[in-house]
Amino acid sequence: MPNVENQQSDLLVSSLQKGVLTISINRPERKNAMNNAMWREMTTLFERASMDTSIRAVILKGAGDDFCAGADIAEFETLRATAESARVYEAGNSATFAAIRNCQVPTIAAIRGICFGGGFGMAAACDLRISSSNALFSIPAARLGLAYPADAMSDIVNAVGPQLAKYLAFSAARLDPAAALDAGFILEIVEPGGLDMRAAELATVIASNAPLSVKASKASIRAVLSKDANDYARANALGDATFESSDYGEGRAAFLGKRPPQFSGA
Missing domain, CATH: 3.90.226.10 (2-enoyl-CoA Hydratase; Chain A, domain 1)
Known part of the structure; x- marks a missing residue:
């Protein structure tokens, strides 16, 4: 945009x-x-x-x-x-x-x-x-x-x-x-x-935080409020995807290196 x-x-x-x-x-x-x-x-x-x-x-x-x-x-x-x-x-x-x-x-x-x-x-x-x-x-x-x-x-x-x-x-x-x-x-x-x-x-x-993590959290909160099975499924899928993301590795590396993380959203 x-x-x-x-x-x-x-x-x-x-x-x-x-x-x-x-x-x-x-x-x-x-x-x-x-x-x-x-x-x-x-x-x-x-x-x-x-x-x-x-x-x-x-x-x-x-x-x-x-x-x-x-x-x-x-x-x-x-x-x-x-x-x-x-x-x-x-x-x-x-x-x-x-x-x-x-x-x-x-x-x-x-x-x-x-x-x-x-x-x-x-x-x-x-x-x-x-x-x-x-x-x-x-x-x-x-x-x-x-x-x-x-x-x-x-x-x-x-x-x-x-x-x-x-x-x-x-x-x-x-x-x-x-x-x-x-x-x-x-x-x-x-x-x-x-x-x-x-x-x-x-x-x-x-x-400044990990975009995929924030997106997954937003989806999870929506699922809790809506109690809709499709919303729960989407939230779980987004949450699972964070474990395979490069941002997950960056977050761990930044924590161990005591530096601010640089998240890419991937």
């Missing part, structure tokens, strides 16, 4: 050192609300990142003062005006959540300001979430007469637990960072000015 950052795009893509890719939602004037084209592009970006062996971690963040306000309500009267069109639109949202959820490399949501609706869904689909102290979380679907698809709700239940997921979905209440931290939805809280630096630091640490 190219190291490109186009300030005219609604989604900015840039690369850090050591295989860290950053995807920024770039509509700060709309609180980074996602339009239909952006949902489709986001899906493609995560699918490509998942297949790119040079990428070892992905950071998802919002430009400006907010993470994402969810789907752009301005499109509701056109692209979501009928039951049929609403279903098509929702399928596009679900495809994005699935692309993030199924990304083979670790994903980190760096959240500042508003994280509502579909923004909350994208964050929940990420593996790790950190937030600024001024973040605010909500699932306002009940105030719009909508319902979250079950696949997206599974991410939220896994991220916050069933009781809090029910409360957020039923009440459309807003959650502050302290409550989100207590619920386990976010890993840590940082000051707004340090959020990007901390996300990059966390991603760089992950990217």
